[in-house]
Amino acid sequence: MVQLDIPPNDYINPGHLGCPGCGATLAMKFALKALGEKTVVVIPASCWGVIAGPYPQSALQVPVLQMAFATAGAAASGVRAALDMKGDTATTVLSWAGDGGTFDIGFQSLSGAVERNEDCIFVCYDNEAYMNTGVQRSSSTPYGTRTTTTPGQGWKKTRKKNMVEALAAHRIPYAATASIAFPEDLICKFQKAKDLRGGSRFIHILAPCPTGWGIASDMSVKIARLAVQTNVFPLYEVQDGLKYTLNYQGGRPVQDYLQVQGRFKHLTGADCDQIQQKVDEDWELLRGKAGIYVDPAAARAREQRQCKSKARKS
Amino acid sequence: MKQVLEGSHAVSEAVRLARVQVISAYPITPQTHIVEAISAFCADGTMDARFLCVESEHSAMAAVIAAASTGVRAFTATSSHGLAYMHELLHWAAAARLPIVMAEVNRALGPGWNIWMDQTDSLSQRDTGWIQLYCEDGQDVLDTTLMAFRLAEAVHLPVMVVLDAFYLSHTFEPVDVPRQNQVDRFLPPLVPRISLDTAHPRVLNQMAPPGVYMEMRYNIQTAMAQVPRRLTQYQKEFRAIFDRPPGDAVEAVQCEDAEVVLVTSGTISSTCRQVISDLRSRGEKIGMLKIKMFRPFPIALVRRFLGAARKVAVVDRNFSFGASGVFAQELRAALCNLDGHPPVFGYIAGLGGRDVTPDTLVEIYRRTQDCPTPPEESIWIGLNQEVVQSWYN
Ligand SMILES: Cc1ncc(C[n+]2csc(CCOP(=O)(O)OP(=O)(O)O)c2C)c(N)n1
Ligand code: SF4
Numbered sequence: 001m002v003q004l005d006i007p008p009n010d011y012i013n014p015g016h017l018g019c020p021g022c023g024a025t026l027a028m029k030f031a032l033k034a035l036g037e038k039t040v041v042v043i044p045a046s047c048w049g050v051i052a053g054p055y056p057q058s059a060l061q062v063p064v065l066q067m068a069f070a071t072a073g074a075a076a077s078g079v080r081a082a083l084d085m086k087g088d089t090a091t092t093v094l095s096w097a098g099d100g101g102t103f104d105i106g107f108q109s110l111s112g113a114v115e116r117n118e119d120c121i122f123v124c125y126d127n128e129a130y131m132n133t134g135v136q137r138s139s140s141t142p143y144g145t146r147t148t149t150t151p152g153q154g155w156k157k158t159r160k161k162n163m164v165e166a167l168a169a170h171r172i173p174y175a176a177t178a179s180i181a182f183p184e185d186l187i188c189k190f191q192k193a194k195d196l197r198g199g200s201r202f203i204h205i206l207a208p209c210p211t212g213w214g215i216a217s218d219m220s221v222k223i224a225r226l227a228v229q230t231n232v233f234p235l236y237e238v239q240d241g242l243k244y245t246l247n248y249q250g251g252r253p254v255q256d257y258l259q260v261q262g263r264f265k266h267l268t269g270a271d272c273d274q275i276q277q278k279v280d281e282d283w284e285l286l287r288g289k290a291g292i293y294v295d296p297a298a299a300r301a302r303e304q305r306q307c308k309s310k311a312r313k314s
Numbered sequence: 315m316k317q318v319l320e321g322s323h324a325v326s327e328a329v330r331l332a333r334v335q336v337i338s339a340y341p342i343t344p345q346t347h348i349v350e351a352i353s354a355f356c357a358d359g360t361m362d363a364r365f366l367c368v369e370s371e372h373s374a375m376a377a378v379i380a381a382a383s384t385g386v387r388a389f390t391a392t393s394s395h396g397l398a399y400m401h402e403l404l405h406w407a408a409a410a411r412l413p414i415v416m417a418e419v420n421r422a423l424g425p426g427w428n429i430w431m432d433q434t435d436s437l438s439q440r441d442t443g444w445i446q447l448y449c450e451d452g453q454d455v456l457d458t459t460l461m462a463f464r465l466a467e468a469v470h471l472p473v474m475v476v477l478d479a480f481y482l483s484h485t486f487e488p489v490d491v492p493r494q495n496q497v498d499r500f501l502p503p504l505v506p507r508i509s510l511d512t513a514h515p516r517v518l519n520q521m522a523p524p525g526v527y528m529e530m531r532y533n534i535q536t537a538m539a540q541v542p543r544r545l546t547q548y549q550k551e552f553r554a555i556f557d558r559p560p561g562d563a564v565e566a567v568q569c570e571d572a573e574v575v576l577v578t579s580g581t582i583s584s585t586c587r588q589v590i591s592d593l594r595s596r597g598e599k600i601g602m603l604k605i606k607m608f609r610p611f612p613i614a615l616v617r618r619f620l621g622a623a624r625k626v627a628v629v630d631r632n633f634s635f636g637a638s639g640v641f642a643q644e645l646r647a648a649l650c651n652l653d654g655h656p657p658v659f660g661y662i663a664g665l666g667g668r669d670v671t672p673d674t675l676v677e678i679y680r681r682t683q684d685c686p687t688p689p690e691e692s693i694w695i696g697l698n699q700e701v702v703q704s705w706y707n
C-alpha cells in the first residue's frame with residue numbers, strides 16, 4: 001500500500017454541514033493542512049457559506065469572513081490591506097469561492113484583485129454549477145451537462161469557461177489546477193502558493209458534488225481522479241502567465257468519466273464523441289503551451305552562442 | 315488654522331486627520347476630488363494608509379468592509395450611481411456592525427444623465443442601517459467627518475457624511491483645519507469590537523437562523539437609538555477641544571413665534587438663513603428647522619421644535635415616486651401621533667441641480683401662508699409646463 005505524505009494537522013471540525021462525499025469540503029481540509037493556522041479565509045455566498053456552519057458554530061479553526069456573493073476578490077484585498085497596515089504580512093489571506101463566485105458574479109472583483117497583484121491566494125472550488133441554490137448552470141458548467149436551468153433537451157450546449165487561461169492572461173504570478181483525488185499534489189501546490197508571497201496566486205480545484213452531479217457519495221474521489229485521467233481536468237501550473245508545467249498525462253477515454261455521472265446520462269454516443277474531440281483539442285492546446293514557452297534569458301544566451309559561433313565561422 | 319478649502323477637500327483633510335488606515339474607492343463625479351486628494355496623501359506619505367483602487371463601488375465597499383472587519387479604520391466616498399451600485403453592501407456593512415465612514419456627494423440618478431445636486435441617491439438608502447448626517451458648509455463637512463468616526467466607533471454602525479454636489483463639494487470656503495494633536499484627543503485610536511485574528515479565530519457574518527436574526531436586527535436599532543445621546547456628549551468634547559460648536563442634529567432658527575417654519579437640509583439651509591433675515595426685517599414671521607441628522611431620524615427634537623408650530627413647509631430636494639418628498643414623509647410620521655400637530659406642506663424643489671434661490675424659498679413661504687390646509691400631493695416648485703408637456707409621459 002502506498003503511504004501518502006500528508007501533514008497530520010487538521011483545521012476543519014467534525015460536524016460541518018457538507019453533504020456526505022462533498023468534494024468542496026475535502027478540498028478545504030487539504031488546503032488548510034498546507035496553509036496552517038496563520039490563515040484568514042474569505043468565503044462569499046456558496047455551499048461553503050453553509051458548510052462553515054450557522055451561528056454560533058464554526059466548521060473551521062481559523063478566522064472566517066463570510067461575504068456577499070460577488071465580493072471575494074475585493075474582500076480578500078481589504079483583509080490583506082488591513083493586515084499589512086497592522087504590520088502582519090505573515091498571515092495568508094485565502095479567498096475561497098465557488099465557480100459562481102469565481103467565473104460569474106465574482107469575476108470582476110477577482111480580475112481587479114489579480115490585476116492589482118494582491119498578495120492573496122484565490123481559490124475556486126469548482127463543482128461546475130450553483131449548488132447552494134439547487135444546481136443551476138454557471139459558466140463553469142461543461143458542455144453536455146443537465147442542470148436545473150439546463151434541463152431535458154436544453155442541456156448545456158456551450159463550453160466551460162477556461163478560468164486558468166483567463167487568469168494567465170492577467171500574468172498572475174502563479175496559477176494551478178488541483179484535484180481532491182491527488183491530495184499530495186494539491187497540498188504541494190498550496191505550500192508553493194503560500195511560499196510565493198507578495199503577489200496573487202490562483203488555484204482551481206475540481207470538487208465533485210454528489211448532490212449536483214448525480215453520483216454516489218463514495219464516488220467523489222474516484223470521479224475527480226477520472227477527470228484527470230481522461231484529460232477533462234488536466235493538472236498543470238502556470239507561472240507568470242507564461243510558463244506552463246503539466247503535472248499529469250492522461251489518456252483514458254472521456255466516456256469513462258461521463259458514463260458514471262447522472263448529469264451526463266442523457267448523452268448519446270455521438271455526443272460523447274463530440275466531447276472527446278473537444279477534450280483532445282484542449283489537451284493538445286495545453287501541451288503546446290507547455291512546450292512553447294521559452295525562457296527569455298535562456299533564449300538570449302542561445303542567441304549569443306549562435307552569434308559567437310557564426311562570428312567564429314566567418 | 316483657517317484655510318480656503320474646497321468642500322471635497324474638507325472631507326479629505328478630515329480623513330487625513332482621522333488617521334484612516336485603509337481607503338478604497340471608485341471615481342464618480344462629483345466625488346473625485348475627495349479621493350484624488352486622499353490618493354495624493356497616501357502617495358506622498360502624508361498619510362500612513364493603503365489606498366485600494368478597486369474596479370467598482372461594489373468592490374470598494376466590500377474592501378472597506380473587509381478592512382474594518384480586520385480591525386482598522388476604513389473610509390470610502392461615492393455618489394449617485396456609485397452609491398446605488400453599493401446598495402447590497404450598505405446593508406452588509408451595517409448588519410456586520412462596522413464603523414465605516416463614507417462621504418456621499420448628493421447627485422441625481424439617471425437617466426437622463428445628470429451630475430448635479432439631488433438627494434434621492436442617499437435618501438433611497440435610508441433603510442440600510444447607516445447613520446446619515448447632512449452638511450451645510452465646508453466647516454460643517456470637516457467637523458461632521460471627524461464626528462462621524464467618533465459616532466461610528468461608539469455605536470458600531472457605519473456613517474454616511476452627505477454633502478451637496480457642487481454647491482458644497484466644489485465650492486471654496488474658509489475652513490478651520492484643526493491640528494493633529496487636537497484631533498488625536500477627540501478621536502483616539504480605533505478599538506475594534508470584532509477583528510479577524512488568527513490567535514482568536516472566529517467566523518464573521520455567518521448564517522443566522524430565525525432564532526437569532528430578529529435579535530440582531532433589534533440590536534441595530536438599539537445602537538441607532540443611542541446616537542442622539544452620544545452626539546450630544548461628543549459635541550461637548552468637540553467644543554472643548556476645537557473651540558467651536560459642531561453641527562446639531564437639528565437646528566431651530568426663530569421657530570418660536572413663526573407662522574411658517576421651513577424645514578431644510580444641506581446647503582438650502584444657508585439660503586434659507588438669508589431669506590429669514592430679509593423677511594424678518596420686514597416683520598414677517600418665518601422660521602427654519604434644519605435637519606442635519608436624517609438617520610436616526612430625530613423624532614424627539616422634531617416634535618419639540620415643531621409640535622407647537624402653526625404651519626410647517628418641508629423643502630425636499632428629492633422625491634419618492636408614488637409618495638412624496640422623503641423629508642416630508644419622515645416628518646409627518648414623526649408628528650402624526652402628537653395631539654394638535656401642525657399641518658405639513660410638502661414642496662419639491664431643486665431636483666437635478668436646479669437652483670433653489672431665495673426667491674424659491676420666498677415662494678414656498680408665501681404659498682404656505684396663503685393656503686389654509688396642505689394639499690394631498692406634493693407641490694412642485696418652478697416646473698416649466700412647456701417642458702412637462704413636450705416630454706413623453
Ligand atoms: C447577489 C446574489 N445573487 C444571488 C445569490 C444567491 N446565491 C447564493 S449562493 C449561489 C450560488 C453559488 O454558486 P457557486 O459559487 O458555484 O458555489 P456553490 O454553491 O456551487 O458551492 C447563489 C446563486 C446571492 N447570495 N447573492
Ligand atoms: S451540494 Fe454539493 S458542493 Fe454543496 S455541500 Fe453538498 S456535496 Fe458539497
Ligand SMILES: [Mg+2]
Pocket residue numbers: 098099100126127128129130131
Ligand atoms: Mg458551484
